[in-house]
Structure formats: structure tokens, C-alpha cells
Amino acid sequence: MPINCSSCETQRAVLRRPKTGHSVCKECFFRAFEEEIHHTIVSAQLFQPGEKVGIGASGGKDSTVLAHVLKVLNERYNYGLELILVSVDEGISGYRDDSLETVKRNQQQYELPLKIVSYQELYGWTMDQIVKQVGLKNNCTFCGVFRRQALDRGAMMLGVNKICTGHNADDIAETVLMNFLRGDIARLRRCTAITTGSEGAIPRCKPLKYAYEKEIVLYAYFKKLDYFSTECIYSPNAYRGHARAFLKDLEALRPSAIMDIIHSGENLSVKEDVKMPVQGTCTRCGYISSQGLCKACVLLEGLNRGLPKLGIGKHHKLHHKLLAQEPLSEAETRKLKSIDF
Amino acid sequence: MVAPINLQLEFGGGAELLFDGVKKHHVTLPSQSDPWDIKHLLVWIKDNLLKERSELFIQGDTVRPGILVLVNDADWELMGELDYKLQDQDNIVFISTLHGG
Amino acid sequence: MKCKEASAVLIIRVGDAFCRSCFKEYFVHKFRAMLGKNRVVFPGEKVLLAYSGGPSSNAMVQQVQEGLSRDAPKKLRFIPGILFIDEGAVCNQSWEDRERTMSEIENILKATSFPFHILSLEQLFTLPQTMLQMNLAEIPKRDGSYKQAVGSFLGQQKAQAEDGVSDAADRLTQIHIADNSSVECSQSAAFSRPAAEHTAALRDMFNSAKTLTAKQELLHLLRNHLILHVARTHGYSKVMSGESCTRLAVRLLSNISLGRGAFLPLDTGFSDNRYGDVVIVRPMRDYSLKEISFYNRLFNVPSVFIPALDTKASGNSSIQHLSESFITKLQADFPSTVSTVYRTSEKLHVSRTDTTQPKNQQDKCLLCMCTLDTHTGPASAFFATQKSQQLSEKKSLKNVPSAKDSEKQCCNGGQCCKESASCTNSVTGTQDIVHLLCYSCRVTIKDLNSMDKLPSYILKEAEHRTRRMEMRKEIEEFLLDDHSEDI
Known part of the structure; x- marks a missing residue:
């Protein structure tokens, strides 16, 4: 039974928004999705005109959509930003080569400059070599730490003012849960901040902070955006997996739960006398x-x-x-x- | 061959709901070649006593997390958990800690 | 193990085994230490024990008994009363079943010789509207320190002992029993069955909740209202609630998932002072459910199992239930989960704006009575959700009916009647109540089919607050300063 889009009420609805449950048509969905990101950017004052912004591009759906939407909004609303794609080559054969190809294609499709930094050139070690030495239990620790620094160093080389990453609402909610379960009070405080980074480091922001992962996939699908969708071949962190499973179950019960968790995270207040690590x-x-x-x-x-x-x-x-x-x-x-x- | 074993089983904390609301059961485990342990007792309970929703009591080959087991009023963790060998006239208690307060 | 002689019966943590008597000592000591460390219960104070019939409640009552008994080394010194609320109507239990449960409970409570009250949840429909207003005037002023209070109390007792009068606390307790004996008699004869229309109204209200999550939240909120009411009308300034460490860890997780991050310390901390005049304390929060179950078993503490909304529910039926399964499973693999979560929560506090006196009633959520967490700036999850709603709906649908307009509809010539029985057409639509709620109560309400099934004290208070808000908007430019009002 065809129903009409709840926003324009003229076109036929082709999808149901995971975030709100409304049935909408393609155009209204695109508009709503982009407007929400625009609102996120403007209300948090993420960018200043004239800034050089590096987009952390992995070739995955989050960064592909991020790059596309930023380009669109930059033109539509005259943010006045200079956008660059920054990609990290961890040296995982078979996996990373393919995703890098995707990034290169993005570069051409979006007409944005691209810079690739590799673990090999920065540290002298590829992930494949690291796993051989370290095994499969703690390799994710290495990769996470190295990647974060790699992105920063690449950005510094380019003279970029800000970095943005494709972290979406699901990621943030998951991180809140995980830090809570692990008792990491310091991270718990910071993880819902939309911009992170202290003195001396390049500030990073997450324009997709309030975008649901499912909607990102829907957007990419309907806009026919090119992305690479395989999980990293080295198994994912066991603990985060628990938090992720819980979040998925929650979402099935109540779709707003993802935003609700982020709201909780934003409103947590830590006692002043709690010891925090000094930077x-x-x-x-x-x-x-x-x-x-x-x-x-x-x-x-x-x-x-x-x-x-x-x-x-x-x-x-x-x-x-x-x-x-x-x-x-x-x-x-x-x-x-x-x-x- | 092991002689048949008489046990008193008790269910509390809401677990009794799965056993027709009956809290105390006197059961006799039939004689068999290997000695009876709690692991086998659970299987026996599932086949013979559990009236419904076995997943609320048993998970895999052990009890569902949240259910405490006492052997003669002592924590089963001190008695070897699933490997404890049952003796005649033992008293095994299962208390659910889920719900209620 | 401590005494190294008797055989161990219980293991709490790895390497911590207890024999029977050492365990008892440990258990009893923890209760005393808890109350002693957090000096919020003053001697001579009337404390209401919120009793659910379950293991934690019973352990708590038993500990109170132990602590108050004559030969206890460091006697506790408050005056307890017990409250049990029968919620059978919500779970669709028959009146016979409910009566049977209540008699069982009554027998247990009689044996404590403390005064007790047994009520049914239907009583919600008889609560006065003023219930939800914070009684700022009645917050007891604690001038001296805790030590001084104890000192003076002891001094009083000594004087009386010298007069040959028995312990003051015992005397007071006896007086209470005498007072309540008439109440007890009428209750033990036959439990007064609540009016059929109230039972029906209660069932309707809960059936109007589309999800089990919302039902459970609503039950929790309304139960707290009733407890608060009983405490106030009988002069109890403290309420003791028996939540265990395990239960609180689960609640922490589910509250985060429900959007109650701002109130975690109130919802799960030792003392909860959101109501002002009545403070909720949780003395059992350091005990795991395992410890409580073992204690009850070893020392024959009775308990009654009462089926709840989510008994026998499948794993994914509600957020609360899901959180419980998740934590329990995680605890099995990572045994420090509960204690880690618990410790994390202790490092949190309510945000600074809450510790100062609230400016006016509007700042408190209508239902859960915590300070509203919806005054966040535009760069927040709350605003983002509102934005999403707007963008997904046709613009013309989103019209906010101002309370003024709707008043004109029902009353003649804009003359507002504050409390008029004739004003029965529900002026308060969902729009109006929503503004009075905190983030998570808003989400809960969204799951209700209609608001008018809520008890009248809530709806009337909502109307009242909305009118005040409108009035204030009109005269805002003329108010000289932001002085605190008792709205």
C-alpha cells in the first residue's frame, strides 16, 4: 500500500527513516540528512571560513559519505573551506589495498585532493609485520594508536587546520557504553565532545556525530556512492563487540536509544576531585x-x-x-x- | 554401577515458577555407570522436571547466569561447580537473583 | 579466610572465602558501616522502609531489626516504619491472588513489630494535586553537625534512663504501634479492596503504554510518587530503599540507555534528595545479590516472590530487561563488571546547576522530579533530535496550541479557572505536558497512546504549571529580578 512522504506529502515514500520512523521519499530524505549535518556543523561552530580541513578517508561508508556531504554543504552554504582527503595506509595486504583504491576513486569523483600516509614511512612497520610479532590479541591496540598519530602527522604535513572523521552516532553511543562498562572515567568525559584535541594537536571533529549508521548506508545506497564495505580482516576487539551487540539490541527495541545514550553521555558530570591524567x-x-x-x-x-x-x-x-x-x-x-x- | 541417589532439590527467588511453583522436590536419580555430577543433574532436571522455558534456567551445559547454586548450604564454587559429585541425601538449592528486590 | 578454622561456605570474590559466622559478621558490619559512613540518618528520625517482599528488602528489614535491637553494640537510633505497595493490578493478577500475597507479607511484617502500611497502587488516583510540588518550606534545617545530633540524643536518653524510663526509641516505637494498631486491625481483617474504577483506570493506563520499557518506567515513577506521599503524610523524613549493588549496576546501564545520564547519581547513589523534604537512602547498595541470597538462605530470612511486569519475559522485551541480561552475562565472563560500573557511578555527581536551590517549580520534571536536562544549547543531542523531527514532518503539522487559546475555548472570556471541576475537556494535550518533562520522561511519554489515562494529580499539576508558564511569559518584561519563587 503506497503511502506518501510525511514531509512533502506529495511523493511516494520509499524508505522509513531509522532515526525517527517517518516514511519519506528520497529527496526529502537527502534534504533532511544533509540539513541535520549542516545544523550540527553550524550549532557547534565546527569550522571558520578560509580553513583548510582534512577529511579522514578510509574508503569506508562513513568517510565516503562525510566527504560527499561536506563538499555539498561547503558549496551550498559557502562555508569557504578548502577540503582535502587524508588517507592512512596501515599495510594490511588484501584489505587496505582495495580500500585505498576506493579512496582514489573518491578523489576523482569528488574532485578533492588526496594525501596518503603509510605506517611504513612513518614508523617503519606495516600492520602485517606487527601482527607477525604481536599476534592477534593486542594488534588492535597498535593499529588504533598508530592510526591516530598517522592522521595527525599527515595533516601536519599538509598544513591543515582541522581534521574531521566519519564517526557516527552509533560509534559514539558504543564508545559511551564501553567506557562506562570499563570504568574509564577520563574517556567517558571526552567521548561525547564533538571536537577533541588539546594544545599543540590538530583539533578533530565529528560532523556525523548525530547521524545514524543505518541512515548513512541508506544515503550512500540511494546516492549510489562508491564505498568499500569489508570488515578489517584482523578480528575486532572482543570487548567493543559486547557493547556493539547490546547497542544493536537496544536499537531494535527503541530506535531513539542511540541518541538517548549520547544525550546521557553529554549530560554526565564528573566530580571535581576525581583524578584525571594530566596532558x-x-x-x-x-x-x-x-x-x-x-x-x-x-x-x-x-x-x-x-x-x-x-x-x-x-x-x-x-x-x-x-x-x-x-x-x-x-x-x-x-x-x-x-x-x- | 552407582546406586540410585536421593536428593532434595529446592528452587527459590522466582525459579520455582518454572517448576509449577513447587519449591521443594524430593527426587531419586536412577542408577547408572558413571557417578552423578551436577552437570548431569542439570540435564536430568531439564528432561524430567522443567515444565517450560528451559532457556530461563539452563544455558548451554550450565545454569543461566544469575542463578546461584548451593550444595548443602555451601557455594557450589567451593565444591567444584559442575564437576561436584553428588552424594545420597544431598541438598541442592537453585536461587534466581533476577527480578524482585 | 578470616577465622581460618571453620569451613568455608561461600566465595564472594576470588580468594575471599567465608565461613558461616564470619559471613554473618561481615554482612552485619557492612550495614552499620554504610549508615555510619554516610551520616544522613539522624537519631530519632522516622525512616520508612520501602519493602517489595523480595530478598533485598527482607535482608534490609532484618538488618534494621538487628541494628535496633537492645544488645547491638553500636545501636542504630532511628524509628522505622515499613511500606508495602501491592501492584498486582498492573500485572493483571486476580484480587484473590493479591490478597493472598498481602497476607503473606503481613505475616512477615507483623513479626518485625515495626509499624507497617500496606497499600495498593490504585491509591494513586486519590493523591492530591499538591503532591508534585516541592515543599521547599519543610526541608529540615540541620544546624548542628551529625556528631552533635548524636551527642544530644544520647544525652537525652541517659537522662531518661536515669529516670527509670525505658529507652526513648523503644518508647516511641511502642507509641507508634499503638497508633497504628487501629490501622492494622482494619487491614488484617480484610484488605480493603480498591474501587473497581480505580483498578480499571490503572489497567487502562498501563495498557496505553505501547512498550514494556515505558510500562516499567511508568511503574517506577508512579510507585515513587506513592512512596513519597505516604512518607509525607506520616511524617517520615527518610525512605530506605533496598536496591543491591547488582540491581544498581543494571539500573545504571538501563538509565544511560534511557537518556537519564544527567541523573545517574540521584537514581543510583546512596542518597537521593530530589524531593527536598524526604530523602531516599539506599543502604544495601554495597551488597551483591549473591551475598544477599546467601545470607537469607543461611539465616532463614523469609521472602515472598511476587511476579513483576517482566517475569518470564524473553531477553529482548524491554530496555531494563535487556540491561539485566547483558550485565549478568558480562559479569559471568568478566567478574569485575558490576563493581567497575558501580565505582564509575560513584565518581559522577549531578551537574552543578542542580545543587543550588531550584529557581522555581518549572525547573523540575513533572514526573521524575529531577531538574530538567533539556536546557542544553543548540549543539546537543536533544536539539539534534528535535531538528530531525521537524525536518521529517510537514511544516504545517507542527503547530503548538498555546495554552491561552485552549483556555479561551473552555472558559468564557479568558477568565481562567484554576481549579474547576467543570473544566474537564483535556486542555493539556501531549504538547503541553512534554515541555514540563526531562528528556527521558519525554521519551517514555511518547510511548503512551494518550495522556488522559494518567492520574488526575499529574494532569492537574501539568495544567497548573503550563498556566503559570504562560502567565510568566506575559509579564516577564515587568518582573524586576529573577527572584526565587515558590510556584
């Missing part, structure tokens, strides 16, 4: 860090010394030894060497 800089590479050595340097040191567990778990005392280039004792070396696949 300083890494003594080796200058990146922001709350310890003497930033996480990436610690992980790299571990890799280079053949101690893959360095940086996984808490060995802060050993950081000093590393900085001072002192040799580690037998027992310490043994602890850091053991890996479980």
Missing part, C-alpha cells in the same frame, strides 16, 4: 602524552626490541628505563616477551 608531551617525538613517552613510542620501542608486550598493560615504571636506554632485567624482559595468539 604533557612525549619526550621522544613531541606528540601529546600523559606519560613521559607517548603510547606510540612505547609500542614502537617494544616492536623494535622484540618485546611485543611493552605498552600492553601497565608498565609505567619501565618507561623510565627505556628513556634512559637502560637494559631491562631478565625478569622484565621475560614478562614483556610472552605473547598469546
Whole structure:
């Protein structure tokens, strides 16, 4: 039984919005989706005219849609921004090569400049090599840390003022849940902020913060946008998987739950006397860090010394030894060497 | 061959709803070649006593999380959990901690 | 293990095994320590124990008994009363079943020799409208410190003991029993069956909720209203609620999912002062359900199992139920889940705007009575959801009927009648009530088919607040300063 779009009431509805449940036609959906992102950008004052903005492009649906919508809004509303695609090559053969091809196609389709930074050139290690040393249990820690820094370094090379990433509402809700379950109060506070980044680092923002993942897929599908949709071949983090499953069940019960969780996260208030880590800089590479050595340097040191567990778990005392280039004792070396696949 | 074993089973905290509301059951496990342990008892309960919704009581080969098990008034975690070997006249209690307060 | 002699019967955490007597000591001590550490219950205060019949409630009552008993080393010094609310109508139980449950409960409560009250949830329909207004005037002024209060109380007692009069607290308790004996008699003869129309109204209201999630939230809200009312009318300044650590961890997760992030410390902390004059405390919050179940079993604490809305429901029937399954399963794989969640919640507090006195009643949610969390700026999830609604609907549909217009419709010549029985056509549509609610109550209300099934005290208060809001808008430019009003 054909029903009419609830917004324009003239065209036939072709989809039901996961976010609100309204049945709408294609054009009204595009308009609503884009307008919501525009509202997010404007109300949070994410950009200033004349800024150079790097878009973290992985070739996946989030970054593809982000790039497309930013381009559209930039022109429609005269944001006055200079947009660049920044992509990270982790060196995962078979997976990353394909997604990079997608990014290159995006570059041509959207007519935006593209810069690719690779783990190989930045750190001297590809993910394939890392997994060989580290195994499959903690590889995601390495990748996450390295990728974050890689994006920053790539952006710095380009003289970019801001980076935006394709994190969507589902990601943020999932992160709120995960940080809550793990008791990570510091992250819990920051994770709903739309712009993150402290002194010295390039600010990052998430224009898709209030966009549902399902709607992003719908948008990409109807707009026939090109994206690469396979999961990373190295298995996803076990704990995040739990939070994700819970979120999906919640969404099935009540679609607004995703926004409700974000609302909860935004309104959490941490007691003043709770200890928070202080942000300083890494003594080796200058990146922001709350310890003497930033996480990436610690992980790299571990890799280079053949101690893959360095940086996984808490060995802060050993950081000093590393900085001072002192040799580690037998027992310490043994602890850091053991890996479980 | 092991002799048949007489047990007293009790269900509380709402778990009794799955057993027709009956809280105390005196049962006799038939004789069999291997000694009876809690793992087998659960299977036996599922086949012989559970009236409905077995997934609310059993998950896989153990009890659903949230159900406490006491063996002669002691925590089954101290007795070996599923591997505890049942003795004649043992008292096994299952208390559900889900709902109610 | 502590005593190292008797055999262990229970394991709490890895490496923490207890024998029977050590466990009892540990359990009893925790209760005392909880009350002692958080010095909010003053000696001589009347405390209402909110009793559900379940294991945690019973353990709590038993601990109160222990603590008040003569030979307890550090006696507790407040005056308890117990409240049980029969909610059978909501679960479609027959009156016979409800009566049977209530007699069982009555037997247990009689044995405590504390005064008790047994009510049915239908009583909601007889609550006065003023119920939802915060009694700013009645917040007891605590001038001295807690220690001083205890000191003076002890001094009083000593003086009386010297006079040969028995313990003051015991005396007061006896007086209460005498007072309530008439009430008890009328109740134990036969439980007064609530009016059929009230039972029907209650059923209708809950049936108008489309989802189990909304039903459960509504039940929770309304039950709290009734508890508050009983506490106020009988002079109880504190209410003790028996939520365990496990239950609170589940509630934390479900409340985050419901959008109640701003109120987590109130909903799950030790003390909840949202009502002002009556403070809710949760002395059982350090006990896991395992500890409570074991204690009850080992020391024969009775409990009554009463089926709830989500008994025997499948895993994904409501957000609350889903959270419970999730936490329980996660706890099995990661045994520190509950304690981690619990500890995280202790690091939260209500945002600063709440600790100062609320400027006026409008700032509090009509239903849950927490300070509204909807005054966020445009860069927030709340605004984003409103924007989405607007963009997905035809513009002309979104018209906000001003309360003024609707008043003109029902009353002649704009003369507003504040409290008129003739004004029965529901002036308050969903639009009006929604503005008076916090984010998560709004979401709950959205799941209701219609608002008019709510009890009249809620609807009348909503009307009242909406009118005040309109009036204020009109005269805003003439008000000199933002002084605090008691609206």
C-alpha cells in the first residue's frame, strides 16, 4: 500500500527513516540528512571560513559519505573551506589495498585532493609485520594508536587546520557504553565532545556525530556512492563487540536509544576531585602524552626490541628505563616477551 | 554401577515458577555407570522436571547466569561447580537473583 | 579466610572465602558501616522502609531489626516504619491472588513489630494535586553537625534512663504501634479492596503504554510518587530503599540507555534528595545479590516472590530487561563488571546547576522530579533530535496550541479557572505536558497512546504549571529580578 512522504506529502515514500520512523521519499530524505549535518556543523561552530580541513578517508561508508556531504554543504552554504582527503595506509595486504583504491576513486569523483600516509614511512612497520610479532590479541591496540598519530602527522604535513572523521552516532553511543562498562572515567568525559584535541594537536571533529549508521548506508545506497564495505580482516576487539551487540539490541527495541545514550553521555558530570591524567608531551617525538613517552613510542620501542608486550598493560615504571636506554632485567624482559595468539 | 541417589532439590527467588511453583522436590536419580555430577543433574532436571522455558534456567551445559547454586548450604564454587559429585541425601538449592528486590 | 578454622561456605570474590559466622559478621558490619559512613540518618528520625517482599528488602528489614535491637553494640537510633505497595493490578493478577500475597507479607511484617502500611497502587488516583510540588518550606534545617545530633540524643536518653524510663526509641516505637494498631486491625481483617474504577483506570493506563520499557518506567515513577506521599503524610523524613549493588549496576546501564545520564547519581547513589523534604537512602547498595541470597538462605530470612511486569519475559522485551541480561552475562565472563560500573557511578555527581536551590517549580520534571536536562544549547543531542523531527514532518503539522487559546475555548472570556471541576475537556494535550518533562520522561511519554489515562494529580499539576508558564511569559518584561519563587 503506497503511502506518501510525511514531509512533502506529495511523493511516494520509499524508505522509513531509522532515526525517527517517518516514511519519506528520497529527496526529502537527502534534504533532511544533509540539513541535520549542516545544523550540527553550524550549532557547534565546527569550522571558520578560509580553513583548510582534512577529511579522514578510509574508503569506508562513513568517510565516503562525510566527504560527499561536506563538499555539498561547503558549496551550498559557502562555508569557504578548502577540503582535502587524508588517507592512512596501515599495510594490511588484501584489505587496505582495495580500500585505498576506493579512496582514489573518491578523489576523482569528488574532485578533492588526496594525501596518503603509510605506517611504513612513518614508523617503519606495516600492520602485517606487527601482527607477525604481536599476534592477534593486542594488534588492535597498535593499529588504533598508530592510526591516530598517522592522521595527525599527515595533516601536519599538509598544513591543515582541522581534521574531521566519519564517526557516527552509533560509534559514539558504543564508545559511551564501553567506557562506562570499563570504568574509564577520563574517556567517558571526552567521548561525547564533538571536537577533541588539546594544545599543540590538530583539533578533530565529528560532523556525523548525530547521524545514524543505518541512515548513512541508506544515503550512500540511494546516492549510489562508491564505498568499500569489508570488515578489517584482523578480528575486532572482543570487548567493543559486547557493547556493539547490546547497542544493536537496544536499537531494535527503541530506535531513539542511540541518541538517548549520547544525550546521557553529554549530560554526565564528573566530580571535581576525581583524578584525571594530566596532558604533557612525549619526550621522544613531541606528540601529546600523559606519560613521559607517548603510547606510540612505547609500542614502537617494544616492536623494535622484540618485546611485543611493552605498552600492553601497565608498565609505567619501565618507561623510565627505556628513556634512559637502560637494559631491562631478565625478569622484565621475560614478562614483556610472552605473547598469546 | 552407582546406586540410585536421593536428593532434595529446592528452587527459590522466582525459579520455582518454572517448576509449577513447587519449591521443594524430593527426587531419586536412577542408577547408572558413571557417578552423578551436577552437570548431569542439570540435564536430568531439564528432561524430567522443567515444565517450560528451559532457556530461563539452563544455558548451554550450565545454569543461566544469575542463578546461584548451593550444595548443602555451601557455594557450589567451593565444591567444584559442575564437576561436584553428588552424594545420597544431598541438598541442592537453585536461587534466581533476577527480578524482585 | 578470616577465622581460618571453620569451613568455608561461600566465595564472594576470588580468594575471599567465608565461613558461616564470619559471613554473618561481615554482612552485619557492612550495614552499620554504610549508615555510619554516610551520616544522613539522624537519631530519632522516622525512616520508612520501602519493602517489595523480595530478598533485598527482607535482608534490609532484618538488618534494621538487628541494628535496633537492645544488645547491638553500636545501636542504630532511628524509628522505622515499613511500606508495602501491592501492584498486582498492573500485572493483571486476580484480587484473590493479591490478597493472598498481602497476607503473606503481613505475616512477615507483623513479626518485625515495626509499624507497617500496606497499600495498593490504585491509591494513586486519590493523591492530591499538591503532591508534585516541592515543599521547599519543610526541608529540615540541620544546624548542628551529625556528631552533635548524636551527642544530644544520647544525652537525652541517659537522662531518661536515669529516670527509670525505658529507652526513648523503644518508647516511641511502642507509641507508634499503638497508633497504628487501629490501622492494622482494619487491614488484617480484610484488605480493603480498591474501587473497581480505580483498578480499571490503572489497567487502562498501563495498557496505553505501547512498550514494556515505558510500562516499567511508568511503574517506577508512579510507585515513587506513592512512596513519597505516604512518607509525607506520616511524617517520615527518610525512605530506605533496598536496591543491591547488582540491581544498581543494571539500573545504571538501563538509565544511560534511557537518556537519564544527567541523573545517574540521584537514581543510583546512596542518597537521593530530589524531593527536598524526604530523602531516599539506599543502604544495601554495597551488597551483591549473591551475598544477599546467601545470607537469607543461611539465616532463614523469609521472602515472598511476587511476579513483576517482566517475569518470564524473553531477553529482548524491554530496555531494563535487556540491561539485566547483558550485565549478568558480562559479569559471568568478566567478574569485575558490576563493581567497575558501580565505582564509575560513584565518581559522577549531578551537574552543578542542580545543587543550588531550584529557581522555581518549572525547573523540575513533572514526573521524575529531577531538574530538567533539556536546557542544553543548540549543539546537543536533544536539539539534534528535535531538528530531525521537524525536518521529517510537514511544516504545517507542527503547530503548538498555546495554552491561552485552549483556555479561551473552555472558559468564557479568558477568565481562567484554576481549579474547576467543570473544566474537564483535556486542555493539556501531549504538547503541553512534554515541555514540563526531562528528556527521558519525554521519551517514555511518547510511548503512551494518550495522556488522559494518567492520574488526575499529574494532569492537574501539568495544567497548573503550563498556566503559570504562560502567565510568566506575559509579564516577564515587568518582573524586576529573577527572584526565587515558590510556584
